[in-house]
Amino acid sequence: AQSVSQHNHHVILSEAASLELGCNYSYGGTVNLFWYVQYPGQHLQLLLKYFSGDPLVKGIKGFEAEFIKSKFSFNLRKPSVQWSDTAEYFCAVRQGSSNTGKLIFGQGTTLQVKP
């Protein structure tokens, strides 16, 4: 069965520090990849997505992610975090070769940015 693993459950950073959150998935076929963010008290929002083409994708608020097929990874990065980036971050995978709408989510990473 497909699965998604996020290595860091809780990350604490100071403002201006660089961020990298790990995400690995277990499916060997074509995949669509997503990062969602949930700010305190808000609903899940799409941060960025990868379907095909350039493996380095840019999202909102200065976030980017790199798809490395050989490593089954889709790590999220930001060069300099802000206090407002405090949130929970979820990596999600969709089986790309089928018509399924199902997303498989990782368990999430809580990011706390100290001012």
Next chain:
Amino acid sequence: DTGVSQDPRHKITKRGQNVTFRCDPISEHNRLYWYRQTLGQGPEFLTYFQNEAQLEKSRLLSDRFSAERPKGSFSTLEIQRTEQGDSAMYLCASSFEGETQPQHFGDGTRLSIL
């Protein structure tokens, strides 16, 4: 705001009771999804509809769970004979059809079983 709307936001009920949640998707979206999220975990897929057709159901969706989308617009998720393990946040999402279309999530309904 014309996002995905879920009702109620919170539901507290006694074990053994039936509960029903409603989801109103973004009006132009023909796909609607239900997920369940427990504390410290990511959302788990339950089922999804394309228009009024229920196209996929997770094995997590036991016989006590039923979802409908009768007119291809709003959807309901019913849980019969609730159990302690049903306590969770129930999330609804909607999207256009197509693999490149992202899912837009609602705020969820938090279910607490006493």
